[in-house]
Amino acid sequence: TQLLEQSPQFLSIQEGENLTVYCNSSSVFSSLQWYRQEPGEGPVLLVTVVTGGEVKKLKRLTFQFGDARKDSSLHITAAQPGDTGLYLCALNTNAGKSTFGDGTTLTVKP
Amino acid sequence: NAGVTQTPKFRILKIGQSMTLQCTQDMNHNYMYWYRQDPGMGLKLIYYSVGAGITDKGEVPNGYNVSRSTTEDFPLRLELAAPSQTSVYFCASSKTTGVTTGELFFGEGSRLTVL
Numbered sequence: 001t002q003l004l005e006q007s008p009q010f011l012s013i014q015e016g017e018n019l020t021v022y023c024n025s026s027s028v029f030s031s032l033q034w035y036r037q038e039p040g041e042g043p044v045l046l047v048t049v050v051t052g053g054e055v056k057k058l059k060r061l062t063f064q065f066g067d068a069r070k071d072s073s074l075h076i077t078a079a080q081p082g083d084t085g086l087y088l089c090a091l092n093t094n095a096g097k098s099t100f101g102d103g104t105t106l107t108v109k110p
Numbered sequence: 111n112a113g114v115t116q117t118p119k120f121r122i123l124k125i126g127q128s129m130t131l132q133c134t135q136d137m138n139h140n141y142m143y144w145y146r147q148d149p150g151m152g153l154k155l156i157y158y159s160v161g162a163g164i165t166d167k168g169e170v171p172n173g174y175n176v177s178r179s180t181t182e183d184f185p186l187r188l189e190l191a192a193p194s195q196t197s198v199y200f201c202a203s204s205k206t207t208g209v210t211t212g213e214l215f216f217g218e219g220s221r222l223t224v225l
Contacts, residue, residue, distance in 0.1 A: 006152070033214070042200050042216025043153070088152055090214070098143065098204075098214060099169065102152040 003027060004091050004101035012107040016078055021104040023089035024071045030092055032072050034063055037086040037103075046074075079108045112136055116201050116217035123191040123224045131186040131220050133201030141204045142184040143214065144168075144176060146197040153200065159184055160206075191224045198222070 005024045013019055023032065031050045035043035047056050049065035049072060056063045060083075062075040076083055088103045114135045123129055135142065140161050145153035145168075155168030159178040173195060175187040184203075188195060199220045204212040 035214075040219075042202070042219055043214070044216075045213040048213070086152075097155065097158060097166075097168070098202075099155055100145070100153040105150065 003099050004089060006087075006089060006101035006104050008104060009102065010105050010107075012109065013079055015080055015108055015110050017108075018075070018077050019079055019106070020073055020075045021087055021106070022071065022073050023101055025091055026070070027091075028069050030069075032065060032069075033090045033092065033098070034072070034074055035088045035090060035100075037088060043086075043088055076106075079106075081108045081110050084108050114201055114203055114215050114217040116199075116220050118220060119218065120221050121223070123188075123222065125191060125193065125224060127191050128187070128189050129191070129222075131188070131199055131201070131222075133184045133186065133217060134182050135184075135201075135203040135215070136182065137203060137205070137215065138181060139203035139205045139212075139215070140181070141206045141212075142178065143202040143204075144174070144184070144186045145200045145202065146170065146195075147200060147219075148197050156186065156199075188222075193224050196222060196224045 033048045034046040037043040047063045052067045052069045054065040060077045086103045090098045090100045117132045143158045144156040154170045157176040159165045201217045202214040204214045206212045
């Protein structure tokens with residue numbers, strides 16, 4: 001059973017464009033995290049969202065948590081080549097179990 | 111602090127061999143995790159532990175075993191290695207309290223090839 005679905009799986013855009021990636025779950029979760037992973041390295045945390053409807057901003061990145069706490073989105077404004085990487089969402093349960101989606105591979109071309 | 115340290119970084123095994131991937135953290139985190147990542151994919155949870163002496167299965171536990179005798183260490187044991195276990199393995203830890211999962215800190219990964 002796939003708990004988390006991320007879309008799109010791959011995204012290739014030009015520098016300066018905007019983009020949105022999505023994370024959807026069939027279950028309600030207590031919190032959700034977004035991570036970014038570069039080749040050959042472990043994922044690094046970008047943000048944790050806890051409250052339904054919550055919006056968090058990190059420079060050009062905007063994270064939104066759905067009202068029903070079953071989905072989330074990540075919007076990047078004016079993407080730069082340095083944004084290239086694998087973006088992963090992680091669903092967290094009350095038991096502390098963290099489950100990851102398959103990720104969105106983003107390529108930003110100069 | 112060294113953070114999360116995994117060894118070895120690379121290993122080639124023959125089918126049927128056994129080995130242990132070591133993981134240690136010096137941040138006094140209560141939660142520890144083992145994930146595997148296949149090329150171009152996300153992370154699949156193998157096992158996790160919420161504290162010393164407590165372990166639980168994740169999404170893909172078959173073919174693996176773990177133990178958590180101390181807060182710091184969380185080794186992953188592969189018995190009878192199979193080609194399907196060829197992957198990159200990541201250990202992670204977090205300071206988790208209540209209903210909010212803390213940030214997961216990852217090791218650099220261990221690349222395992224089974225031939």
